[in-house]
Amino acid sequence: MSVAKPLPHDAAPLHVTGQARYVDDIPLPVGALHLAFGLSTIARGRILSMDLEPVRSAPGVVCVMTSEDLPFANDVSPSAHDEPLLSDGSVHYVGQPLFLVAATSHMAARKAVRLAVVDYAEETPILTIEEALAADSRFEEGPRVYGRGDVPAALARAPRTVSGRFEIGGQEHFYLESQAAIALPQEGGDVIVGSSTQHPTEIQHKVAEALGVPMHSVRVETRRMGGGFGGKESQGNALAVACALVARATGRAASMRYDRDDDMVITGKRHDFRIDYAAGFDDDGRLLAVDVTHYTRCGWGMDLSLPVADRAMLHADNAYWIPEIRITSHRLKTNMQSATAFRGFGGPQGMIGMERIMDHVAHDLGLDPVELRRLNYYPSAQAVSEDASGGRISAKMKALTPYGQVVEDFDLHEMTEALLASSDYAGRKAAVAAWNAANPVIKKGIAFAPVKFGISFTLTHLNQAGALVHVYQDGSIHLNHGGTEMGQGLFQKVAQVAASRFGVGMEAVKITATDTAKVPNTSATAASSGSDLNGMAVKAACDTIRERMAAYLAQVYQADVTDVHFADGHVTVGTERMSFAEAAGKAYAGRISLSATGFYKTPKVDWDRIKGDGRPFFYFAYGASVTEVAIDTLTGENRILRADILHDAGASLNPALDIGQIEGAYVQGAGWLTTEELVWDDKGRLRTHAPSTYKIPACSDRPDVFNVALWDGENREDTIYRSKAVGEPPFMLGMSAYLALSDAVAACGAGYPALNAPATAEEIWRAIGGMGDEL
């Protein structure tokens, strides 16, 4: 069987020889045009006049468009119809596209856009959380509130309480391949679009709207992305629509690729958060009540902010049962890039808030932070399944999340035990304490963090997928599904499923580009759902064909259909044995259809996001990490010395790819909370718009010692080969890096460190300054 094997990425030989094609590598037809947007330079106001004559007469310029030249919908938003492709006269952030230029070269287009003379009536932008609250500038009518119990009363009753405020920065995706699209005009007004997108169906939808044609006139193809991380879920719409408009207007192919600075200035990023919290607990450290308030800056457009902020709320409990809890979420509208999806989709922000609370409580009680966490964990899966008591404090009741879903698969008790042992947490914690007692300048810290991440789209109808499989008469297989490949290894995993269903080798399966003409109405490859959804859809399609072949062969050889087996590249029918290719040939000659679609929808999910009640997730994925760091107390400089990870991928479809995902996710998660700092000035200009000012982890930032292991366990739910989704959950393992830095800062004084994220060297240094006298 091909599943569960550690095969490399499907395109490995292409990647190492430079032959793997990304959108911008596709050769363009002669006469193709290159596009660039003219961008606003103010954060808020109105355009009084725009003189584009110098742009039009610049060398190489073929066409210039403003919102007035758009024949149909001027919108590139994913749902709210609030993000015009080109400004309608109002300006909402620095970097907003105002007009569009198509020229004979990328350089000519970029040079030309700078010649525009734009006159604005500037207004005071809303940038900070305070400004947004004061102006009541928000999405939705007011804050969303989920929870249970009478939290203020419970807090007042609690023997002990802590409270605080915690700021968490956003994050730039910095997919190494910037946003790109091409459009090729076809006969009859049709268009073919190539897009670096996680969501080909949405591109198709937005292009069709903009051209005023039905979706069947637009075909979108995506072979691969050079990284996505959520940043290509909705942010590619503008480029694809622009290209399609120019292709339609000029009859020429159109290509657009954001220059890196433009990409950083135009596109949305991870939502930054402020979390205010208060927690009540008893003297043993049992949590009694928690009150958290999330404030997030969503930027100017709604984009995906509501589900992102919802998911933050749904992860505000992380791994802990909290008897009475209130989670309040303010989704603030500000004059900045429209914040968007980013790996974890709000989950990381919600979760780090809870982990910060746990640390604060442990510090207050002088308890080991790991013991405190274990004390408050949800009950184990076993305890929940064996619980028949129905009593008030029964396991089942303690497995109830604040939103009414029962945590039935909780494995963190066992995983924590295993990781603490394999990482020698206790021994190293003592060694860190001894080091800190002896060394005044370099301080060390060590921390553990658990992750419980809910799997499924919280917008329930998105949990569906389709696939198309053909078996040719020579036994080769053509595979297509709605998922997109951005490096996560989805194509390979799904191909492994197909090979396993037919009992053939991987070489028999051809992986093909995601194509809206082959599989329609797909959801974004997001929410870590790629393999879960598409793997199941492909399985269904393969099984349909396999059953048809089996029935036919059973009839030919007078055997029972249960005696037909597909394995090792062969099909056996009773005592007959033939190659899969022969079997396919026979079925073809017997006039059996060897092509099938497959469909899957996730069972059990049912969720009311307004009430905050139901079952948003099919299951949870778990992980745990221990990180050790050292800081220089004089400068704030720091290093991750060692990281140990134990992650639950269910019965892994491909352990090599999964371990790669986990390592990469940890590094990216640690980057978010440590070095990656976004800075806007008081005019709303993003000052960190290039890798020179925005620090992404490099090879040398990887921990010196880095142990990653998979937790050996099957998914309790019936997923594809009992695997679990692995794209997002390990991102949050990076929380332990932040917590370890906080632990190191705590060694500099008696108080609880006021350390915000990202914990840059500067922030660490500042936090140390706030610690007061040495112990």
Add this chain to the structure above:
Amino acid sequence: MSFSLTLTLNGAQRDIVLDDPRVTLLDLLRDRIGLPGTKKGCDRGQCGACTVLLNGKRVNACLALAVTLDGAEITTIEGLADGDTLHPVQDAFIEADGFQCGYCTPGQIMSAVGLIAEGRAGDDPERIREGMSGNICRCAAYHGITKAVQEATRRMDAATKGDAA
């Protein structure tokens, strides 16, 4: 005004005429010669995606102006393999699965070939990580990258020693 120059590109001589002195080596390769294997991540010397070998040394192609390269010898990812036989670094990247999305990979591989030729890192992982830190991998496939460079260094060392014996 036009500018002419001659380059040796992946072993073959090329005569080039440019209409603009500001064309970078990266744009020359990608847009004018049709070799898109070398990637553009930032276009300003900060990510390493565009790394190529210039006279045997690794450089960022986005920072080199093509007009200044008359007589130079350039190797890109497309010219690294010997026909169907992959370079040891390419083999090692496949074996160590030293990538996810693959976008940084051509630059990583060219940088690794350059680093190994510099002979400063040997197979010491810490020095390899330092020596490769000019090549950002946003997917953070750093573990596989380091392993690949380590393994390729060992194999190339063994091969030279074998030749010398």
